[in-house]
Amino acid sequence: MNQLVQDKANSPVTLTNGAQATLAAEKRELAKRWFLVSPAMIIIGLAGLAPLTIILFYSFMSPGPYAGISFEPTFQAWINLVMEEDLFEETLGLNYAHGSIFARSIGLALGTTVLTLVIGFPTAYFIATRPLSQRNFWLFMISLPFWSNLLVRTFAIMMFIREQGFVNHVLLYLGVIDKPLNIMFTPTAVWIGLAYAYLPLMVLPLYASMEKLDFRLVEAAYDLYASRRKVLQKVIIPLVKPGIVAGSILVFIPSIGAYVTPKILGGGKSLMLGNLISNQFGTSRDWPLGSALALFLMALVMVALIIYVRNESRNNPDG
Numbered sequence: 001m002n003q004l005v006q007d008k009a010n011s012p013v014t015l016t017n018g019a020q021a022t023l024a025a026e027k028r029e030l031a032k033r034w035f036l037v038s039p040a041m042i043i044i045g046l047a048g049l050a051p052l053t054i055i056l057f058y059s060f061m062s063p064g065p066y067a068g069i070s071f072e073p074t075f076q077a078w079i080n081l082v083m084e085e086d087l088f089e090e091t092l093g094l095n096y097a098h099g100s101i102f103a104r105s106i107g108l109a110l111g112t113t114v115l116t117l118v119i120g121f122p123t124a125y126f127i128a129t130r131p132l133s134q135r136n137f138w139l140f141m142i143s144l145p146f147w148s149n150l151l152v153r154t155f156a157i158m159m160f161i162r163e164q165g166f167v168n169h170v171l172l173y174l175g176v177i178d179k180p181l182n183i184m185f186t187p188t189a190v191w192i193g194l195a196y197a198y199l200p201l202m203v204l205p206l207y208a209s210m211e212k213l214d215f216r217l218v219e220a221a222y223d224l225y226a227s228r229r230k231v232l233q234k235v236i237i238p239l240v241k242p243g244i245v246a247g248s249i250l251v252f253i254p255s256i257g258a259y260v261t262p263k264i265l266g267g268g269k270s271l272m273l274g275n276l277i278s279n280q281f282g283t284s285r286d287w288p289l290g291s292a293l294a295l296f297l298m299a300l301v302m303v304a305l306i307i308y309v310r311n312e313s314r315n316n317p318d319g
Contacts, residue, residue: 055294056295059288064287066285067285080095081095081293082098083095104272108256111191112191112195116198117251119195119202124209125210128210128213142200142204150197150260150261151260154261158184168180168181184265186269187266187270190261198251198255201251202248205243209241209242253301257272262274262275273293277293
């Protein structure tokens with residue numbers, strides 16, 4: 001009896017010691033993990049957060065007399081983002097120039113996403129339905145343009161769509177048109193160039209989803225007398241939706257901030273956000289406004305990413 005009482009008296013001490021040992025081991029493991037990730041965290045802080053903090057700071061300063069900034073806090077850059085002052089009446093009104101560039105950037109980015117989806121979906125389906133021995137070849141052909149610089153690819157597409165280019169020669173030869181189409185230096189040229197540049201970013205995620213598609217479900221739908229349109233709408237598209245969303249995000253984000261393609265194919269007539277930001281840090285020398293525009297562009301990208309993450313969370317509630 002005395003031994004039982006003694007064991008009961010000692011048992012809480014034993015449990016406490018065990019819990020303390022477990023807690024100490026967890027703390028050591030946590031410290032070890034933080035130590036292992038600390039180099040990556042430092043790099044992210046120096047390469048990502050530090051420049052972002054500087055840009056945020058610049059956006060609340062006044063522009064310098066010749067370039068740079070003047071350390072005079074103001075919200076003028078954020079006001080100039082959407083408003084402009086009338087030089088004669090000294091009143092504020094909407095900045096229609098910036099508004100048109102914002103609308104053009106979003107419209108071209110969305111149009112590029114839709115065009116790459118329309119072209120990329122059947123392309124990915126074609127690759128996914130090839131024999132295994134042939135798929136690597138087609139994937140290689142799709143990714144081949146990424147082996148060259150974006151500037152080179154942009155000049156290449158310019159050779160196709162200019163007045164004396166391949167497209168006009170073919171259309172004139174076939175009798176479709178009487179005179180060359182004026183495509184260069186228009187939003188259409190920028191749209192075509194962006195779609196050509198970012199098409200692989202749409203095809204590859206779509207292929208990754210279609211490769212996992214169980215085509216027995218497609219055969220079962222045909223056996224149940226479903227039409228091709230019904231099979232596409234009710235079977236294929238719902239199953240490859242993650243690839244559609246991922247490809248759309250991958251195309252939309254670089255398209256909305258494009259700089260090289262609008263500058264070359266747009267010829268200064270189809271400015272996008274990337275060109276506007278570059279002008280503020282270059283010819284206009286308004287660094288605070290350029291910083292505010294850069295943060296605005298980042299906000300648009302963040303909205304697109306949040307939509308993607310929320311969509312993935314709904315599709316994979318247990319993920």
